[in-house]
Amino acid sequence: MRIEWIDAFLATVETASLTKASEQLNLTQPALSKQIRTLEGDVGAELFVRSTTGVTLTKAGEQLLPAAKTIRNEWNEVKKAIAMEQGLKGIAIGAWPSVATSYLPKKLAFTNRSDYSLRISHSYVELLSFLKEGKIDVALFDNTGIDHPFFSTFLFAEGFRLYVHKDHPIYGIRENVYFEDIKDEEFLMLLETCDARRLIEKEFENLGATLNISSEIEFGHSILGFIEARIGISILPDIFAERLSADLRAIPIENFDVKRKVSIMARDEKVGRKVLAMIR
DSSP: OOHHHHHHHHHHHHHTOHHHHHHHTTOOHHHHHHHHHHHHHHHTSOOEEEETTEEEEOHHHHHHHHHHHHHHHHHHHHHHHHHHHHOOTTOEEEEOHHIIIIIHHHHSTTSOGGGSEEEEOSOHHHHHHHHHHTSOSEEEEOOTTOOOSSEEEEEEEEOEEEEEETTOTTTTTOSOEEHHHHTTSEEEEOOTTSHHHHHHHHHHHHTTOOOEEEEEOSOHHHHHHHHHTTOOOEEEEGGGGTTOOTTEEEEEEETOOOOEEEEEEESSHHHHHHHHHHHO
16 A cells, blocks of 8 residues: 555545546546555455546445545654654745745744745745746645646645625625625735636636726735725635634635645655645
């Protein structure tokens, strides 16, 4: 049994789709299917019931699931321990402001901050350029649909929410909203070079609507400041809901299923895997 077979199995369970799991793992669907079939051969049983609507676990798959989670968690802990011993000395990491302020500090709290440098940009275009020019060793952003020559592996996925002031006359008291409710609103929005903006626009297009923008603002936390001052509403990734002001609300959007899939990219695969072990 190989750990990538376990990763393929768990990603398929989590997404209930071979297509979505292959996208999450940056694999072709045939490559993912081969890993699943190989795992099934190793355990001697089919693990999924495949249909036109997705996949569900067989009884054997349900039996394997808790053990597979344990194997992956223990493997990640071992890799983290080894990576901690080696440290991040001399490594330059590039990330969006949201990831740099909300995700990385928790993951790297046990490391020596002076060992590594952190370069922040709101633009995936700029982060990719930094990688190409050697200004950073590792970058964290959604590279879905972006051609590049670097080592890349999935890190985490997050959805999007509607951000409003708690006293907003329409949405302030809502526990959730439907896309149809908000599709004609005007939104404060991140710049077009931000991957989140790109994903939001694409999902509006997929749903037969046009994203109406009242103003473009460079940073997500600045957008939250405008909303707190009762100037507009926005759609932003889930990560901005952490440590949200008491005057703001982050409301789930029904029928708006797009996900931002944050990956780690690295000029050198060994460096990428070392950082991955410490922040996953």
